[in-house]
Amino acid sequence: MSVTVVIGTQWGDEGKGKIVDLLSPNVDIVARYQGGANAGHTICWGDETFVLHLVPSGIFHEHVTCLIGNGVVLDPVAIMEEIRMIRDLGYDVDGRLLISHDAHLIMPYHKRIEEARERMRDAGAIGTTGRGIGPAYVDKFARTGIRVVDLLDRDTLRRKLKRAIEEKNAVLRGVYDADGLDVEQIIEEYVEFDSLIDPFVTDTSQYLGQALRAGKRVLAEGAQGSLLDVDFGTYPFVTSSHPTVGGCCTGLGVPPTAVDTVIGIVKAYSTRVGNGPFPTELDDAAGERLREVGDEFGATTGRPRRCGWLDLVALQYTSMINGLTELAITKLDVLTGLDTIKVCTAYRYDGKETTRFPSEVQTLEKVEPVYVSFEGWSEDITGARRMDDLPAAARRYLRFLSDSLGVRISMISTGPKRDQIVSESVVLDTADIRPVGTGG
Numbered sequence: 511m512s513v514t515v516v517i518g519t520q521w522g523d524e525g526k527g528k529i530v531d532l533l534s535p536n537v538d539i540v541a542r543y544q545g546g547a548n549a550g551h552t553i554c555w556g557d558e559t560f561v562l563h564l565v566p567s568g569i570f571h572e573h574v575t576c577l578i579g580n581g582v583v584l585d586p587v588a589i590m591e592e593i594r595m596i597r598d599l600g601y602d603v604d605g606r607l608l609i610s611h612d613a614h615l616i617m618p619y620h621k622r623i624e625e626a627r628e629r630m631r632d633a634g635a636i637g638t639t640g641r642g643i644g645p646a647y648v649d650k651f652a653r654t655g656i657r658v659v660d661l662l663d664r665d666t667l668r669r670k671l672k673r674a675i676e677e678k679n680a681v682l683r684g685v686y687d688a689d690g691l692d693v694e695q696i697i698e699e700y701v702e703f704d705s706l707i708d709p710f711v712t713d714t715s716q717y718l719g720q721a722l723r724a725g726k727r728v729l730a731e732g733a734q735g736s737l738l739d740v741d742f743g744t745y746p747f748v749t750s751s752h753p754t755v756g757g758c759c760t761g762l763g764v765p766p767t768a769v770d771t772v773i774g775i776v777k778a779y780s781t782r783v784g785n786g787p788f789p790t791e792l793d794d795a796a797g798e799r800l801r802e803v804g805d806e807f808g809a810t811t812g813r814p815r816r817c818g819w820l821d822l823v824a825l826q827y828t829s830m831i832n833g834l835t836e837l838a839i840t841k842l843d844v845l846t847g848l849d850t851i852k853v854c855t856a857y858r859y860d861g862k863e864t865t866r867f868p869s870e871v872q873t874l875e876k877v878e879p880v881y882v883s884f885e886g887w888s889e890d891i892t893g894a895r896r897m898d899d900l901p902a903a904a905r906r907y908l909r910f911l912s913d914s915l916g917v918r919i920s921m922i923s924t925g926p927k928r929d930q931i932v933s934e935s936v937v938l939d940t941a942d943i944r945p946v947g948t949g950g
């Protein structure tokens with residue numbers, strides 16, 4: 511049995527879509543296990559750029575079966591739109607896209623409640639993507655959710671929707687002073703999904719179990735990033751699911767013993783969309799430069815991403831939680847042209863240095879990053895395909911990351927396109943890896 515999990519190690523947008531697309535030729539199934547249309551996974555080849563929100567990033571490889579697991583919260587409108595887009599591009603989805611009958615649905619009232627709650631939180635708002643993710647997971651765990659299987663039975667759907675909307679309307683009007691939703695209008699709209707979604711719906715955990723026993727190779731595609739995990743992230747400024755490795759087991763129904771490879775996707779610097787603490791954030795021209803050169807604008811909401819230096823304290827923590835077996839470093843090219851590149855190796859808090867990543871935001875908000883500095887490089891690396899093509903300074907930076915995390919690097923991405931990758935024989939030399947300076 512072989513399951514490879516691709517995990518975002520930071521706050522999302524590490525380049526998971528690109529790496530999953532790249533690995534797809536070597537697998538049979540690509541499966542999403544958590545999150546929903548809050549994800550925006552970008553894939554580029556030639557002059558084309560595609561952003562996927564729900565459909566797994568293996569869809570552009572005809573031999574791959576793409577699967578949306580029970581752990582995902584599915585917006586029926588968003589999935590049908592995405593399916594249409596993929597078909598319009600000339601790709602067949604019939605028989606290749608499977609949706610779990612157990613996945614919970616995102617309904618218009620989830621978005622309405624999220625919007626009202628964010629408005630009420632004011633300065634304490636999370637800065638969500640507005641896709642209804644949190645309220646949909648609340649309903650799932652409150653055991654009041656509506657699932658994909660319910661879409662296939664009009665009577666059940668009507669009954670469940672009526673009850674849910676009446677309750678949500680009471681909350682919207684009574685608690686949030688917001689407008690309620692029209693019960694009949696929503697029912698009429700959503701009963702129509704039965705025949706549209708039916709061809710894709712199946713028992714995906716059974717399907718995966720049989721596939722694994724038959725020796726099929728499965729790639730589980732994480733959405734968001736480990737620091738947005740509802741348990742291990744910067745709570746409450748997190749998403750409502752488990753992007754970390756355990757989410758793959760509960761969100762797909764694959765046993766932990768089947769997972770043999772865990773690839774951590776690490777952007778060569780840090781970004782974050784939405785609110786919450788971000789110790790290495792750069793509020794200056796250096797941060798602006800990373801945003802401009804890295805084109806750091808949200809793939810789902812278009813919001814500018816906050817940018818900062820790489821944070822090894824956070825990465826050591828997410829590497830530990832996920833048991834990473836490999837690293838894929840992305841966006842290395844964005845660092846080209848910087849005289850100095852900084853990496854945070856510890857936090858200073860209360861006059862003391864620590865390498866512990868605090869789980870409480872009150873502390874994380876107050877820590878000061880302790881940096882080491884690396885010499886930059888000026889050579890264009892976007893055409894690099896082998897380790898030897900990278901300047902010595904870039905190799906030193908990579909080597910330091912790999913050594914600090916104790917995990918080998920198997921891929922280095924040097925541009926957004928499929929072929930911009932160093933993946934064959936990624937061997938890091940043992941040259942002096944000491945940083946050029948410390949402090950500040």
Ligand code: GDP
Nearest residue numbers: 523524525526527551552809841923924925926
């Ligand atoms: P995901 O959510 O983790 O799949 O990442 P996103 O797609 O939201 O954001 C990553 C962005 O960086 C996308 O615009 C990608 O096309 C782009 N990208 C991925 N890898 C590289 C890289 O190595 N270099 C550059 N310059 N861009 C990259």
Ligand code: IMO
Nearest residue numbers: 522523548549550638639733734748749783784
């Ligand atoms: P991908 O898969 C980056 C962030 C939001 C917000 C917080 C909660 O593309 O890496 P939510 O809508 O999930 O309730 O918002 O999480 N967030 C992401 N940030 N990439 C993502 O997905 C994200 N999905 C959610 O900005 O801070």
Ligand code: MG
Nearest residue numbers: 523550551809
């Ligand atoms: Mg993204």
